[in-house]
Amino acid sequence: MGKSAPLLRPLLLPAIVAAVWIMTATAGHLLMTPAGLRLHPVASPMAALVFPNALPDHLRHVLEGPGFAVVTVLAALAAAAFAAVLLPAAGKGAGSRGTAFLAAWACVVVASVAGSAVLAGGLVLAEWPPARKIYIFSSVTPLLVSGAYWGVIWGWIPALLAARSPGVQRTPPNPPAPPAPSAQPRRDAGSGRPWLRPLWAFAGASVALLLLTPVLATDPDVYAEPVTPEPTQEPVVYGADPVGPSLTPPDPQWCTGEEVTADIDGWDAATGHRGARITVTNTGDRSCIVDNYPDLAFENTGGWVMDITAVHGGSFMTEDTPAGPVPLGPGDSASAGIGWNGTAGAGMTRVGTLLVAPFAGTLRQKLEADIDLTEPGFLTVTRWAPAEPLSYN
Incomplete structure (x- = not known):
């Protein structure tokens, strides 16, 4: 050692x-x-x-x-x-x-x-x-x-x-003089270079x-541990409610959403203003009435509900009608006009579906409608009136 x-x-x-x-x-x-x-x-x-x-x-x-x-x-x-x-x-x-x-x-x-x-x-x-x-x-x-x-x-x-x-x-402060060289044995080659x-x-x-x-x-x-991919879930789309909120109980004489069929036609436009007509036809077995204003909701082209307000009254393209119930026998129709200003440009989210009900609190029916309106926005709607044949001037 x-x-x-x-x-x-x-x-x-x-x-x-x-x-x-x-x-x-x-x-x-x-x-x-x-x-x-x-x-x-x-x-x-x-x-x-x-x-x-x-x-x-x-x-x-x-x-x-x-x-x-x-x-x-x-x-x-x-x-x-x-x-x-x-x-x-x-x-x-x-x-x-x-x-x-x-x-x-x-x-x-x-x-x-x-x-x-x-x-x-x-x-x-x-x-x-x-x-x-x-x-x-x-x-x-x-x-x-x-x-x-x-x-x-x-x-x-x-x-x-x-x-x-x-x-x-x-x-040391005063180093001694080096000793005189003398014969020394031969050292290893690496000893002088540690x-x-x-x-x-x-x-x-x-x-x-x-x-x-x-x-x-x-x-x-x-x-790495093998990772099992989770199944991709379909995205949840939050559309408009099928039945709109109502503050008053419905009148038994009113036409319900199940008793009518909705449609949209009468498209018109002028200098940025737009207009169209929505109709409901009594497809039930009894006579009923529609009164006041339709219940409307809007969804975009992807099915998402849109923040658009339906304002009661006329517009540049429509004119409101006097108040009063509209009786509908089986097969009869009533109409209301909608008007808006085109605000959705190319590539912008716009209305793709219009939901219509005779009154708030009954079933809404979905209508495909390409309306160039983006959110937040508003659209005017007139009262129900007896439907008349469209006239194109």
């Missing part, structure tokens, strides 16, 4: 860098990604300050299962090896342990950025070719920033150990990560 201690001592600090990197990066991944733990919204930003997300959730979508763990370890080894390249030089010639500590801390920051850069390169290769070249920066930049931030937050741990290690050399072996280790870990990341990358759909 005594003979192996000098050989293992140079590996202690890189091992600490790798261990801290793996533990904190894994903790940040679990705390800050949707695939991990769910923190309280207040605690999540605080956790992000302590545990930089050096393993973003995007990496989890590229690597699944053991591939994620393998790449994580290789990235940690790359950072540790690069730290082993830099740390020996940080303690040489330091005037104090504080200076050595700051120099070692800076070396760990640079090593962490180097490890994150290798990880970013593997991620880019795993997703090659990108949909757009600018997407490369969206993968690389967050990893580099997280790596640098990790070094700032956690790099003090190995830096503190490096500053307190026996290998730190402090420069950074050479860690550099080879960094290169090996980097090459392994760059090669294995594309190989271990998987299609996220392979691990």
Whole structure:
């Protein structure tokens, strides 16, 4: 054990860098990604300050299962090896342990950025070719920033150990003169260059990560649970009520919606004004009457109820009739005029269906009617009157 201690001592600090990197990066991944733990919204930003997300959730979508763990370890080894390249030089010639500590801390920051850069390169290769070249920066930049931030937050741990290690050399105020050269036994080729072996280790870990990341990358759909598509439901269309609201009880002598048949004709237009005639015909076995104004409702071409008000009275195209009941024997008809101003232009929602009832509170009948009226709007309607044959001048 005594003979192996000098050989293992140079590996202690890189091992600490790798261990801290793996533990904190894994903790940040679990705390800050949707695939991990769910923190309280207040605690999540605080956790992000302590545990930089050096393993973003995007990496989890590229690597699944053991591939994620393998790449994580290789990235940690790359950072540790690069730290082993830099740390020996940080303690040489330091005037104090504080200076050595700051120099070692800076070396760990640079090593962490180097490890994150290798990880970013593997991620880019795993997703090659990108949909757009600018997407490369969206993968690389967050990893580099997280790596640098990790070094700032956690790099003090190995830096503190490096500053307190026996290998730190402090420069005395009056350095003694160097001894005269003497014959020394031949040293190992790498003993004068302690950074050479860690550099080879960094290169090996980097090459392994760059090669294995594309190989271990998987299609996220392979691990996704099959989703059974839900049956598409027909959209619910809210049309006009089949029976309109009524404030008074109906007269038993009135013609109900079941006893008549409705129709629309007599279309007319002049300088933006429109007009038409609606009729109801008694198709029942008894005589009945229609009185006052029809009950009207409107639906657009898609079947949705429209916010259009039926105003009682005449218009530019129609003239209201005196009040009074209109008796209808079987087969007789009554009519009322409707008038409006065309407000629906091309491509605008317009009336496609007119619902007509002899009075409010009875069944409405639907009539197909292309009325160039949009909502909100209004339309005038006259009282019921005996239907007369149409005359075209």
